[in-house]
Amino acid sequence: MYRLPSERIGRMIKVKRAELINAVLTVFTIIAVICGTCSIYSLADSDSTTDSIVFKDAAVLAENFNVYHGESAVTAGLSAAEPEKYFSVVSRIVKHTCTSTGNHTSGDYKIWDAQDDVVTTALYRKQAYRNFEMTAEFRVVPANWQVLPKLIFGVQDPMSWVNAEGGGYSVWLYNEGIINLKGITDGEYKTQSDNTDHTKTGEYGSLALWSKVTVRVMGKAVTVTVKQGTKAAYSEQFTLGDDYYGGKIGFAAGTGGCQFRNFSVTDLGGDVVPMPIKEYIGLSNSEDMKKFDCYYAESIKNGMKLVENYTDYWQHKEDGSIWRNPDTLPRVEYDEDLYTSTLVYNVKQYKYFELTVNMQRKESGGYGYMYPGVIFGIKNPGNFAYYKDGGYFCYATAEGALCVRGNDFSAVAQAPAGYSRETVHTMTISVRYGRVTVKISGDGNNPEQLVEILPEDYTGGYIALVGMANVCGLSRLSVKEVEGELKNVSIARVKAPTAVEVETGVLPEDLKLPESVKIVGSDNEEYTLNVEWSRANYNRFVRGEYTLIGSLSPLIDYDKHSRVIIGDSTAEIKVRVKGKEDLSPVRVTCVGDSITYASGTEQGYPWQMRKLLGGKYDIENFGVDGATLLKSGDNPYTSSSAFTASKAFAPNIVVIMLGTNDSKPQNWSLNDSYADDYKALIAEYKALPSNPTVYVALSPAVATDNYDISAETVKNEIVPLQREIAKAAGCDVIDIYSLTEGHSSWYADGVHPTKSGYGFIAAEIAKRIVLPGPLESFTLGRESDYIFEGETETYYPCFSPAKITGDDTVKWSTSDSAVADVKNGVVSARKKGSAVITAECQGKTATVRITVYGKDDEISLPLTSSDDTAGFDCYYADDAERGLEFQNSYSPFWEISEKGIARTKETVGDMKWGEKYLSSLLFAKRKYHNFELTVDIQRDEVGEYNYPMVVFGIKNPAEYITKSGGGLAVFPVAEGTPMFLGQINGKYTNIVGKEPAAGYNRTGVHTLKLTVEYNTVTMSVTGADGESLPAPISCELGDTDMDGYIALVGKANICCFKNLKIRPLNNNDVTKVTAEKIISESPEINTGVGTDTSEISGLPKTVRVKAADGSLYTAPIEWDFDGYNRYKRGKYTVTGILPDSLLENHIKLYGNGVTLKGVINVTGDKDLIDENTVKFDFNGKSEITENFECYYSSIFSDALKKSDSMKTWEIADGRLHRIDNKFSVKSSGEWSWEKAKTEMSSLVYKGRKYENFELTVDFQRASNTYYWAMIGFGIDDPAAYPLDEGSGILAYLEQEGRPLFWGNDVSAGHTTPYENFEYTGRHTMKLTVKDGIAEMSVDGREPVLKTIIPDEYRGGGYISITTNMNAAYFDNLSITALPDTEEYNTEGFSPDNYPALHSVLKEADAEDTYTYSNENGANYPKTGDNGKYRLISIFTLTVSMAYLAAVGYFKIFKKRREVTK
Secondary structure, three states: OOOOOHHHHHHHHHHHHHHHHHHHHHHHHHHHHHHHHHHHHOOOOOOEEEEOOOOOOOHHHHHHHEEEEEHHHHHHHOOEEEEHHHHEOOEEEEOOOOOOOOOOOOOOOOHOOOOOOOEEEEEEEOEEOOOOOEEEEEEOOOOOOOOOOOEEEEEEEOOOOOOOOOOOEEEOOOOOOOOEEEEOOOOEEEEEEEOOOOOOOOOOOOOOOHHHHHHHHEOOEEEEEEOOOOOOOOEEEEEOOOOOOOEEEEEEOOOEEEEEEEEEEOOOOOOOOOOOOEEEOOOOOOOHHEEEEEEHHHHEEHEEEEEOOHHOEEEEEEOOOOEEOOOHHOOOOOOOOOEEEEEEEEEEOOEEEEEEEEEEEOOHHHHOOOOEEEEEEEEOOOOOOOOOOOOOOEOOOOOOOOOEEOOOOOEEOOOOOEEOOOOOEEEEEEEOOEEEEEEEEEOOOOOOEEEOOOOOOOOEEEEEEOOOOOOOOEEEEEEEOOOOOOOEEEEEEOOOOEEEEEOOOOOHOOOOOEEEEEEEOOOOOOEEEEEEEOOOOOOOOOOEEEEEEEEEOEEOOOOEEEEEEEOOOOOEEEEEEOOOOOOOOOEEEEEEEEHHHHHOOOOOOHHHHHHHHHOOOOEEEEEOOOOOOOOOOOHHHOOOOOHHHHHHHOOEEEEOOOHHHHHHHHHHHHHHHHHHHHHHHHHHHOOOOOOOEEEEOOOOOOOOOOOOHHHHHHHHHHHHHHHHHHHHHHOOEHHHHHOOOHHHHEEOOOOEEOOHHHHHHHHHHHHHHHHEEEOOOEEEOOEEEEOOOEEEEEOEEEEEEOOOOOOOOOOEEEEEOOOOEEOEEEEEOOOEEEEEEEEEEEEEEEEEEEEEEOOOOEEEEOOOOHHHHOOOOEEEEEEHHHHHEEEEEOOOEEEEEEEEEEEOOOOOOOOOOEEEEEEEEEEEEEEEEEEEEEEEEOOOOOOOOOOOEEEEEEEEOOOOOOOOOOOOOEEOOOOEEEEEEEEEOEEEEEEOOOOOOOOOOOOOOEEEEEEEEEEEEEEEEEEOOOOOOOOEEEEEEOOOOOOEEEEEEOOOOOOOEEEEEEOOOOOOEEEEEEEEEEEOOOOOEEEEEEOHHHOOOOOEEEEEEEEEEOOOEEEEEEEEOOOOOOOOOOOEEEEOOOOEEEHHEEEEEEEOOOOOEEEEEEOOOOOOOOOOOEOOOOHHHHHHHHHHEEEEEEEOOOOOOOOOOOHHEEEEEEEEEEOOHHHHOOHHHHHHOOOOOEHHHHHHHHEEEEOOOOEEEEEEEOOOOOOOEEEEEEEEEOOOOOOOOOOOEEEEEOOOOOOEEOOOOOOOOOOOOOOOOOOEEEEEEEEEOOOOEEEEEEEOOOOEEEOOOOOHHOOOOOEEEEEOOOEEEEEEEEEEEEOOOOOOOOOOOOOOOOOOOOOOOOOOOOOOOOOOOOOOOOOOOOOOOOOOHHHHHHHHHHHHHHHHHHHHHHHHHHHHHHHHH
């Protein structure tokens, strides 16, 4: 039988098949025309109620469906996409081609976890449906139970997924055939399921088989029917909520191999109701940006400037987001004022709205803690939100603390632990019914929503996107206008509160009156209104019933969306005064100026005296602001209405305190009449019918000259004259001047006291004016107390009344003199136990129960009640650097609750970081030497970077830790890093531990444990289970005498202490001995040439030592290798130095300068160093002093000065070390270029200049600051500052691991730092300068940093080791001179070859910053005012030419092959 060749058979089959297909198509086309139907390929435009889609090819999909895709659909939603990017059409099957798992990159279930995050939807274009029947077939190939194809319906917002408003509903099957429906039903996002395993019923096979799924929706009823092949169909019914409005339908795929075919839909009627969904505002291209105005400010303090080209400050990304442009964004660690840009939506203004936007911030690339956000309510886009009409700025800090800030408006929520700092977050802002609500959602722990009441004058305004000094991005902006006006409600009826009954003498302010009353509104709703009661009708001295009138406060009930209008309504309450008899009051008139008046507030001394003297005294404040005693003064008191009223008051006592305003120059120049005017005033009061006693209160000291008031005049002239006047007039003097002198912390402005300062004045005046009377009762200050064995405590009787008639002698006794003895109120603790101390006066007694603790006993104080504070003295400082002042009460600065004792919000100020507004609770019962302490601590985000501290070893409680006697502080900072700060060996010392990993709870409760023993302090911090915590930190105290007091210190932060326990470790001291001589023999050893000091063996590590007391010890010895040169053969003498050391059994041996000589013979065939190479091991200081010159400046100045190298450098541990000069203190606060040029010290190698060379050096940065360890080269003028002419070029790494060249004519660096770079680890730098190119590598890492050296470098210069405010180490410096180059050749240097380029900065100064560009590590700085990137253009041209050449080559190659064939 004849067989055709296979090739011919195939061709015939193809022809026959094509003919057959054409014939079939022709037939169907004719039928379609005759029947008036649509093409079988797409009936989308048909007028029939049923549309069927057969996916002939990709065009059918694109013509009939809109495709959307999201990588984080739940949090970030979806964006429009081209169908072919995520779907292909093969054999009439739509195949999902996306295999991304988004952020789910690991784990066995990453595909499952990604199903609702990585989502692609295809929505049928033709129309939206309310009631319908939709059918489609889907399967999963290859089979994978984690992959979920879905049908979707009810979609009104195609850019939202089913978890969000408008995202619709999805229907899908589990691997067992279980039917599920997911979406928002009645406001709740939930999944409905039939919970039946249909594989067991035989109705379902697997996801790999085609499932025909029909979704039928009628009203709220949803019926889903599934049929696989010949298996029986099964159905499940679900119910939708009232929030189903209809919408678009289609299908959706998660990641993986979802496939679809044979889509059809039948319209079953019903109107689709548009949902009140948000308006999405595009940010993806320049067309979108026509709806925005771009503003920019180098400093927002100077206003926002409208800019023409938003692309100067923003750039678009492919995913539709817009980001701050890093090319024009200088690096700022933390500064809210700098380099901010806003995009103001100019289409319309919004008053009440709901807004969502996705935002992301970056810290990599050297960008710090700044953030993106949204401003609303903008009236003037030229002002930022912090200023008038600038709106309200909503943002989340780097730590996740939600904030809303405006002009005179600020609200902050607590940051959560575990907040994901750099991932995408969705911010939702709702402004309605008088409040703003801000929420954040995204990966990690999210903060609680922030709800804050807006000012009543809020009227809306423009909305803007904000990018502060951070490479931050925003996307998916949507805004929906909502109803937000409050309804006005009038008062129909005020409900009368219950009457109050009191005894005679109760002060008006002590009446326990309700703070609120109930009213019934015009809407018949009940509201609670605050009420302010007038006490004018109240008379505490006369029994009877009094009606008090209350003023009602307007109310906004945000939950009821109502505003209660007060109108003429008032509240009333009955007060019944009872008692045995009416009282005869003692009337006290307080005469004075603004110091007396105190703005009429409760903090003034007259008001506080009412509390001290009780209800029998009727004290009135007749002070007048600015009053003078002089009748010729600019505001004479005797001309005031208050003077007239003070006499009409019929006082029994008059206190005059006038004279401060008389010290003003315009008044004191007329002082001749001061004495006569004062005497006349006294006489006028004495002549009153009430015959009052008049007291002269000396004017308070003036802490600071202010308001033209002269402290010198008050002290030297007015106060002495007041004493003479009082004596002449026969008046008692109350010495307020001596009381207040030297207490600057008692003053608010140097003239007017604080509430605490007024308290001291009130107590002094009350003590002097109180009328004597029979002793009613007395106390000893407290009912119980504790004293430590061997200590004393003094108790004073507190009489009531304060002055008593008759014998005031107090007799003292004790119940057990063996435990506690007493003499004249001084109690001496003898031994452990308990005793009752009794005081007796006029037949009345007072007692205090004393508990005596042993010297070794632990003290345990919960710090949850005032009794726990009995042993503490309170100190406070506006600025701790100037010292702390004792306070008579802790209450202004601390408050106690069940949470512990915490700083009060009113006294912590607004310092984010610093030593101001600090308060100390000093445990004054005893001093401690060695001890173990535990205490629970907690900090608040108010006072963002401040923290609670424990300070020990305090010798002078008035000094801060920066001064001698101030002690040593231990604490974890806000980020959890443990730290010691304070006095060690007479020096202010800063010791920093390691920062804990992410997950430290900044505001959580932590337990601090502190142990001091054997001259060592150790601190550890514990917290919640699973929380990331810092490692313990220890340090030796040396010879520091830490015997002193312990204090709990709260910086400017609402920090809290609880559960304090202190246990003495009295026997844990070291034994101190002094070395006399070393009795071991001097060693002599041999070693090979090239042996490093660390590799030398044979020198003893310990020696035998004879101490001054004759005892023998084995002690460590440290060898000084100064003069040793491992590269040259010879005999070298080295010195062993006996250090101070802690030996076994806690013996402290003092070396006393004792040494031991040793000899090292270096042998070998030849020396290892030639004439072109120098090497330095830094074994001794002679290597520095003989080979280097030091240039140094402690401040940022015009030049470095030649100085003694050993003042700023030392040899430590066989390495060169920069001496720490309080770097952590000087570098505190925000980063700046001035700080980068502070504490600059350079060791310049003076052996020769180098042009071409190769250098290697080991370096290690210290952890105390973020500044740098650097190598300088090309130095012509060693005294020049970096960036100044002649200063050369510096090579170094930033803390993140980014290599940089920095100089007057060079600025180049990688955008991306080296991965896993340990910034405080030991690293090796290799620096090569040759042929006009500088090349730097670190630890052999890639990529290498290279840059072109400017022509000015020709001829080279000196090389230096340089640091700026970092106690860095250097070791093993090697410099090899390479042949000089006649002509530089940089032709091979291009962006394509190297990831860093140089830029010429002719006018570099302290404000110069780096310009970073794309993510591949390249730095493309601008080289001209026109903003074009010349080198990028070269790069683009090169790539383009290479591409065209490649295309041409392949075409030629293909032709050649065809010709060859």
